[in-house]
Amino acid sequence: MLTRRMFVASGAAAGLSACARQAPTPVAAPAPVIPPLPAFYQAVPDEPFPVPAVPEGILKPRYWRQDVANLWPQRARGTIVVDPDDALLYFVESPEIATRYGVSVGAAGYAWNGTARLQFRREWPVWKVPAAMIARKPELAPYSVAKGGMPPGPGNPLGARALYLFQNGVDTLYRIHGDADPRELGRSVSSGCIRMLNQDAIHLYERALHGADVIVLPSMKSTGIGGIY
Structure with missing residues (x-):
């Protein structure tokens, strides 16, 4: 049986609930929009080895040429x-x-x-691994100066120039x-x-x-x- 006292108490609780500060709903920050790259970052077709296009949406304008x-x-x-x-x-x-x-x-x-x-x-240079680096990474020994280095092309860390x-x-x-x-x-x-x-x-x-x-x-x-x- 709902008494008058119970009714008043429930009404006060409802009022307190209505006045309580609600936790804000988290809003994800929008991802930064990187504008389209200049055309000179497209693939370079006339090189002896592939030079693929720079992917869109990665390179910030600060680092554009x-x-x-x-x-x-x-x-x-x-x-x-x-x-x-x-x-x-x-x-x-x-x-x-x-x-x-x-x-x-x-x-x-x-x-x-x-x-x-x-x-x-040099264009498409040979990578001649210094002896100091070979000492740290013996797996690079086949590309030492004495052995002629790593041929140019994909996988050579010196790249195109x-x-x-x-x-x-x-x-x-x-x-x-x-x-x-x-x-x-x-x-x-x-x-x-x-x-x-x-x-x-x-x-x-x-x-x-x-x-x-x-x-x-x-x-x-x-x-x-x-x-x-």
Whole structure:
């Protein structure tokens, strides 16, 4: 039997329930929208080995090849500046303009800095594995300098192009090369120096000047990961 006291109590409880703060319904943050890639990131059809298109929706516009204001107007055309911490590479076009590329940075990209000379460049280079890397990874012994290295093509970590840097006539073992995974751009990777998308490595190769300065800025990051390509 519902008494008057029970009715009043139930009404008060209902009122309290109605006034209680309801837990908010979680709302998922929308995924960032990455605009369509420029046409120059399509597949490159006229190379001796496949250069597939960069997949859509992965590469942030910050890492697209683009013209930007030249931060080093006093430097000669052809100067290359690498900023490992920002994962960006600049090619000086004029006192006003530089071409900027996104890169991924391996351990060697943090371990060396200074000014080097672009000694030579290669299309579809052979990868000659340094002895120090073979000591850590004996399975790479078939690709040693003495055995002629790894032939060019798919699977070769130097990719479609490589630039070789020397200092005072000595090979720094520092390379700027292709075959970057677009998912890696802007990140630290396990080994290698400076990796570029093959499309960008080809573009830089065609513009690079023999003997030009290559300035690698000091890194504020530290890494214990070994490996040099």
